[in-house]
Amino acid sequence: MVAAIRVETPARPEAARAAGTAGGTTPLAVETAGLRKEYGRKVAVANLSLAVPPGEVFGFLGPNGAGKSTTVKMLVGLVRPTAGTGWLLGHPLGDTRARRRLGFLPELFRFHEWQRAEEFLDFHASLYGVPRAERERRIAEVLALAGLDARAHDVLRTFSKGMLQRIGIAQALIGDPRLVILDEPTSALDPLGRRDVRDVIRRLRERGITVFLNSHLLSEVEMVCDRVAIIDRGRVVRQGRLAELVAGAYEAEVHLEHPSPALLHALETRWPAVHRPDTAATADTVEGGATGDNTLVVRLAIQDERELPSIAEAIVRGGGRLRALVPRRMSLEDLFVQSVETRNA
Amino acid sequence: MNTLRIANLTFREAVRRKALYGAIALTLAILAVYAWGTGWAVNEIYTQTPRGAIVRLALQSGVDVRLLAVGELLLAGLFAVSNIAGLLAIFLAAGTIAQEIEQGTLHSILCKPIARWQVVLGKWLGGSAMLSVYVAVTASATVAIIYWHAGYVPSNLPLGIALLTLKAMLLFSVTMIGSAFAPAIATGIAMFIVYVAANVAGMVEQIGVAAEIEAMVRTGIVASLILPSDALWKMSASAVQPPNPLPALGIKLSVGPFGVVEPPSVWMGVYAALYTAAALGLTTLIFSRRDV
Numbered sequence: 001m002v003a004a005i006r007v008e009t010p011a012r013p014e015a016a017r018a019a020g021t022a023g024g025t026t027p028l029a030v031e032t033a034g035l036r037k038e039y040g041r042k043v044a045v046a047n048l049s050l051a052v053p054p055g056e057v058f059g060f061l062g063p064n065g066a067g068k069s070t071t072v073k074m075l076v077g078l079v080r081p082t083a084g085t086g087w088l089l090g091h092p093l094g095d096t097r098a099r100r101r102l103g104f105l106p107e108l109f110r111f112h113e114w115q116r117a118e119e120f121l122d123f124h125a126s127l128y129g130v131p132r133a134e135r136e137r138r139i140a141e142v143l144a145l146a147g148l149d150a151r152a153h154d155v156l157r158t159f160s161k162g163m164l165q166r167i168g169i170a171q172a173l174i175g176d177p178r179l180v181i182l183d184e185p186t187s188a189l190d191p192l193g194r195r196d197v198r199d200v201i202r203r204l205r206e207r208g209i210t211v212f213l214n215s216h217l218l219s220e221v222e223m224v225c226d227r228v229a230i231i232d233r234g235r236v237v238r239q240g241r242l243a244e245l246v247a248g249a250y251e252a253e254v255h256l257e258h259p260s261p262a263l264l265h266a267l268e269t270r271w272p273a274v275h276r277p278d279t280a281a282t283a284d285t286v287e288g289g290a291t292g293d294n295t296l297v298v299r300l301a302i303q304d305e306r307e308l309p310s311i312a313e314a315i316v317r318g319g320g321r322l323r324a325l326v327p328r329r330m331s332l333e334d335l336f337v338q339s340v341e342t343r344n345a
Numbered sequence: 346m347n348t349l350r351i352a353n354l355t356f357r358e359a360v361r362r363k364a365l366y367g368a369i370a371l372t373l374a375i376l377a378v379y380a381w382g383t384g385w386a387v388n389e390i391y392t393q394t395p396r397g398a399i400v401r402l403a404l405q406s407g408v409d410v411r412l413l414a415v416g417e418l419l420l421a422g423l424f425a426v427s428n429i430a431g432l433l434a435i436f437l438a439a440g441t442i443a444q445e446i447e448q449g450t451l452h453s454i455l456c457k458p459i460a461r462w463q464v465v466l467g468k469w470l471g472g473s474a475m476l477s478v479y480v481a482v483t484a485s486a487t488v489a490i491i492y493w494h495a496g497y498v499p500s501n502l503p504l505g506i507a508l509l510t511l512k513a514m515l516l517f518s519v520t521m522i523g524s525a526f527a528p529a530i531a532t533g534i535a536m537f538i539v540y541v542a543a544n545v546a547g548m549v550e551q552i553g554v555a556a557e558i559e560a561m562v563r564t565g566i567v568a569s570l571i572l573p574s575d576a577l578w579k580m581s582a583s584a585v586q587p588p589n590p591l592p593a594l595g596i597k598l599s600v601g602p603f604g605v606v607e608p609p610s611v612w613m614g615v616y617a618a619l620y621t622a623a624a625l626g627l628t629t630l631i632f633s634r635r636d637v
């Protein structure tokens with residue numbers, strides 16, 4: 001049976017093309033070509049083409065309803081594409097072999113709650129075909145990774161929402177995956193839990209495991225992702241290496257105490273303002289931690305960090321009182337908002 | 346292997362969530378009442394002079410009326426077991442795929458290297474195992490009660506129980522078809538209606554046989570082709586009831602409301618088994634195309 005499938009659906013030759021890896025034999029971790037999903041007349045995902053090189057952390061971003069979950073459901077075989085195809089680790093979508101080395105945390109993490117944590121993981125390990133002898137070690141390992149060692153014998157019904165999400169992550173890692181797809185893995189987690197998940201993701205990358213991360217928590221994505229794609233209404237609007245997407249776009253965040261209009265004008269003629277509140281003491285001043293004391297935060301576009309001394313000099317010369325001068329890359333949030341808003345305009 | 350894992354999961358879920366225990370416990374409670382009533386009835390049958398015109402007529406023709414009465418008591422108990430098992434099958438199967446999709450518990454299973462047919466077959470095997478336990482326990486208890494009170498042992502008990510189990514498995518697989526695309530409640534209600542209709546059609550057939558009205562008989566046969574659940578009950582009843590003396594007298598009547606005059610042929614059993622397999626195939630076909 002399995003042998004027959006193997007003959008019928010050979011791995012895609014193009015997928016064998018190297019994605020920056022030596023040898024040229026490692027297939028892309030995820031590749032899609034014109035993937036599309038319609039629900040009735042509603043197009044949830046429109047002709048999506050993605051390429052995720054192996055060993056990278058890939059951030060898949062988009063506003064609510066953009067089609068992120070629908071896309072990953074098509075990748076893992078829960079939803080049938082209306083059109084288009086894709087490959088996971090070189091195997092066509094829908095092929096059970098594509099899912100042998102795949103770990104998936106669903107957006108809706110609901111499990112059989114009558115199972116004990118270790119029993120639940122044992123069951124999922126068995127679905128991956130992990131030999132019985134090895135399961136115990138694996139279970140202990142992923143429980144520790146998910147920070148649930150103490151709850152191994154507890155029934156899932158007694159778990160809190162965040163703990164269920166953690167066991168969901170453990171479940172995604174139990175089969176020794178080469179590719180891990182996480183659909184909003186931190187939606188129910190506390191700040192410590194979020195940091196834990198970031199650590200897990202980094203550790204996976206160290207081991208060469210590809211992580212496909214669905215999220216709209218941009219700060220989180222910014223911290224761990226090598227590459228991102230931003231989708232909106234089912235279409236990719238940006239795709240590329242994170243560093244390149246936000247490169248060349250530096251800005252200086254300038255915190256000024258009671259700046260005179262003349263000074264502001266002088267600054268903004270030399271460095272275009274990326275963002276300036278109309279009046280002093282708006283919400284932006286809170287950002288700098290100086291609440292309600294008339295500190296104004298101006299964000300100026302600069303080429304690189306070598307311009308910072310000139311800004312300081314200009315402020316001092318203009319009689320301004322400088323509280324803070326922080327260089328920033330253009331944030332992913334800026335990129336995100338810009339990409340999505342441009343489309344909606 | 347994955348199929349058996351799903352079967353095991355389904356079975357254990359029923360045990361752990363106490364669905365199976367509850368059903369068995371409640372049925373045993375009913376059977377306790379049954380045992381009490383049967384004791385009374387058997388006592389009356391064996392110690393008092395039978396009254397009633399038909400019974401006197403039968404006694405004159407040398408028929409063992411007492412044995413027939415005991416047989417009828419047994420069939421009454423098994424009729425209850427058969428119908429409870431049937432409804433249990435319907436309501437368990439109605440939720441088996443639909444609810445798991447609704448709750449999302451299938452998401453983390455279907456993304457594993459497992460095929461949809463394995464999930465369908467596994468769930469059916471798990472459900473069937475559960476129903477087998479139920480039928481075996483409750484039918485055996487019924488037979489034991491009759492044996493205890495009246496000393497009657499059915500001629501072919503294993504076949505009778507096997508056919509009751511097949512009936513439950515059949516209903517489970519047919520209901521799974523609905524569960525693969527419709528909400529649990531809709532499927533449950535629809536199958537309940539179909540099941541009752543099939544039972545009624547079976548009665549119509551019995552009456553048709555007795556009154557020798559061909560159209561009624563044909564109606565019943567068509568109904569058993571549409572859903573052979575009542576046919577399986579009739580085959581099962583005929584395997585456990587005492588020999589019916591009436592046909593020999595030229596009367597095509599069963600002994601009581603639960604008995605059978607002309608049991609369906611063995612081919613109906615084969616048909617029911619194929620029907621069950623086909624229902625599983627159709628469930629797989631529908632479920633494989635379904636978005637989860």
Ligand SMILES: Nc1ncnc2c1ncn2[C@@H]1O[C@H](COP(=O)(O)OP(=O)(O)OP(=O)(O)O)[C@@H](O)[C@H]1O
Pocket residue numbers: 039042043044062063064065066067068069070071107216
């Ligand atoms: N089963 C369904 N039936 C009909 N429409 C659906 C279904 N699932 C999703 N959609 C629609 O498809 C679009 C994409 O939904 P999807 O869940 O993929 O978004 P998302 O990017 O994951 O959003 P979120 O950030 O809120 O999780 C939405 O407009 C949604 O309404």
Ligand SMILES: [Mg+2]
Pocket residue numbers: 068069070107
């Ligand atoms: Mg989503």
